[in-house]
Amino acid sequence: MSLPQPADLVVHGGTVVNAGGSGPATVVVTGGRIVAVQDPMLPLPPHERAVDATGKLVIPGGVDPHCHIGQRLGAYTQLDDYAGASIAALWGGTTTVVDFAIPEPGQSPLDAVQERRDLATVSRCDTALHGCVISWDDTTAKQIAAMADGGVRTIKMFTTYRDVVMAGPDTVLEVLRTLHAQGGIAYVHAEADHVIEDAQGLAAAAHRADAEHHALTRPELAEAAAVAQVLATAEHVGAPVYFVHQTTAEAVDLVRAARRRGVRAYTETCPHYLALDESTYGGEHAERFVCCPPLRAAETVAALRARAVVGDVDTLGSDHCCYSTSQKSEHRDDVRVMPNGLPGVETRLPVAFTRLVAEDGMPVERFVAMFATNPARLNGLTSKGMIGVGADADIVVLDPVARRTAAAADLHMQSDYTPYEGHQLTGWAEMVISGGRVVLDADGFHDPGPIGAALHAAPIPGHLLT
DSSP states (O other): OOOOOOBSEEEESSEEEETTEEEEOEEEEETTEEEEEEOTTSOOOSBSOEEEOTTSEEEEOEEEEEEOOSOEETTEEOSOOHHHHHHHHHHTTEEEEEEEOOOOTTOOHHHHHHHHHHHGGGOSSEEEEEEEOSSOOTTHHHHHHHHHHTTOOEEEEESOSTTTTBOOHHHHHHHHHHHHHTTOEEEEEOOOHHHHHHHHHHHHHTTOOSGGGHHHHSOHHHHHHHHHHHHHHHHHHTOOEEEOSOOOHHHHHHHHHHHHTTOOEEEEEOHHHHHOOGGGGGSTTGGGGOOSSOOOOHHHHHHHHHHHHTTOOOEEOOOBOOOOHHHHHTTTTOTTTSOOOBOOTTTHHHHHIIIIIIITOOOHHHHHIIIIIHHHHTTTOTTSSOOSTTSBOOEEEEEEEEEEEOOGGGOOSSSSOOTTTTOEEEEEEEEEEETTEEEEETTEEOOOOSOOOBOOOOOOOHHHHO
């Protein structure tokens, strides 16, 4: 009689946390998959390695639905590539990143997807893609269908950045309708461009278009106006819609009101909108904090956090953009031309955990939903975002009371700064398991090499889309 093969790994002694509940359990991993989640009172099965997670939370590996990796946007190219960004992601407990295939001038959406896929072959973690449509023509419907067949079922559109990536309202309508028929969902950067252009013009006329006055140039009203318009379009065509990086309670409330009317609408926010406010523009290196939408007033941040704690925010994306201080400083006197965005793929977990769980009392199950489960579901990544039999063995052992001071020198993103320099952050990844491989433990980082899988999104479940 042959004995059963030992498991590759068992994680025992910790509290397993899923979006739907939590409790003590032993997680058994073989062949890169979770093969059992068993009663902690049972003896450990035969195994090659055991991890004692006593006193720790055992959560699904993070799914970051909003990353920009090594992209050229305007005159500036971000400093990282898939190798560097994926290593930083793993250090931060994120085992899957979703990047954007934004077409260069003259490039088709489909070609942009293939280019990104080629670049991602050096990734250390698993990757997925959002397509991007800027303008509708007689080839777009076929390209959307081809992208869906190739496993890209989310498409981003911008309602701002005229003559660069902005999609007009007719394009938004057609993409919403066409993508829905392919089992997909549109992702929208919602800011009303005409309001922003006017605000920027007024600021420039008053010599206040610099980094210190960035918050004036993209007002909260612009976000609410664009969200309302896109929601009306989605409701008209009966299609779902997902709003990236929402920054205000008003925008979140518009989405929730639409949900009550039967529109399948979803809210994403980012750690920097939960942890920072516009006062940073009055400090040293204001240019480092220029992002779009901008950081908001302290009372707006508090209201957004309150919405997140009660479950009105669905997902947490980093909106990772890796620029250096010198790139950000070159045109710090004019936010209309300087590169915007913050490095954050590595700090998404501790920053959000600190603000939402440690400080505001969010249940850890709800945090896991935002950090991993909902991003997986809303991107058609069926084996991600959960600790359960058959799921990919992407696991983070999280110390919920570990406190560290954030410092760029200790991080692994290819930028020379972090917007959280000097912040005391609670809740860091103690161990990270990606595809059944231990890539981070007490001995440091164990580079698995370029083994990240290019994920193909399944049709997004109907109950999320109808």
